[in-house]
Amino acid sequence: MNNKRQYQRTISIKIDPMNIRKYDGLALDLKNQTMSGYIGQEIMPLIGDSSLEFSRDRLKGGKKILHTSSRMKNTVWLDPNRQFLDYDHLIAVDTNTKKVCGSTVSITAAYHLIIQNHDSGKASCAGSVLALFEAWNVKEKPENIGWWQVLQGIEKRPQNFLGSIGFIVDSDLDNHNKFNLREMPIVGDYFLPTNVHLMYASDQGGSEYLSSKMIKYCHDLASDLFKEENLVMNTGDLRQGVDGLYSHFRQWDTEARDLRQIFELI
Structure with missing residues (x-):
């Protein structure tokens, strides 16, 4: 039996607020692990800077940051390893x-x-x-x-x-x-x-x-x-x-x- 304590992990994505004004909404492509904006039926890349953060809960409260990175190119990735390839x-x-x-x-x-x-x-x-x-x-x-x-x-x-x-x-x-x-x-x-x-x-x-x-x-x-x-x-x-x-x-x-x-x- 595995008694190792499991901690909840959280992903956080920060995007430029201009995207909220420019697009009708945000689209998540879980298969390709990307985030985009859309207007009507058209999918478009997000604008401005974005950053990706992974963290987990600590035993005594607060959170432990595991990873942070920013995109280099137009694509906003949900997978940090894929983001590195840019x-x-x-x-x-x-x-x-x-x-x-x-x-x-x-x-x-x-x-x-x-x-x-x-x-x-x-x-x-x-x-x-x-x-x-x-x-x-x-x-x-x-x-x-x-x-x-x-x-x-x-x-x-x-x-x-x-x-x-x-x-x-x-x-x-x-x-x-x-x-x-x-x-x-x-x-x-x-x-x-x-x-x-x-x-x-x-x-x-x-x-x-x-x-x-x-x-x-x-x-x-x-x-x-x-x-x-x-x-x-x-x-x-x-x-x-x-x-x-x-x-x-x-x-x-x-x-x-x-x-x-x-x-x-x-």
């Missing part, structure tokens, strides 16, 4: 922070998926670990410092990241809208690049969400490094950090490490 790249970034001998050590892992083609509900992707690095005694939010480092690396190699980028993270959700509108910097005076859109996913979101699988994989990669390396005794390649941001920094060679496989999750 991006050219998906990058998940997660940071784990622990106390080590009186210092704080933050390890960030990033995973990159390139959407190569998709048709009839199926997609093929090419994936790789993009980065694995540690920062000591971070002064700002460790997660945001991790985003900043990954985004800086992307901007140094623009030829490898052409097109739109869905940037999946699991923190600072309350500020995502301001980050995406470029109203608030991520760190210091650094704003989100124009081709990058921030999205949220929880590693507890469930196996049906690609975003949750990617975030969990990054979380596990960072945890593995804490378990497998004596970060205090092994000071090789540990260099001076950026004044005012962190004391020391180290980039790990992902090709030289025996990393867990993401296909164990996907």
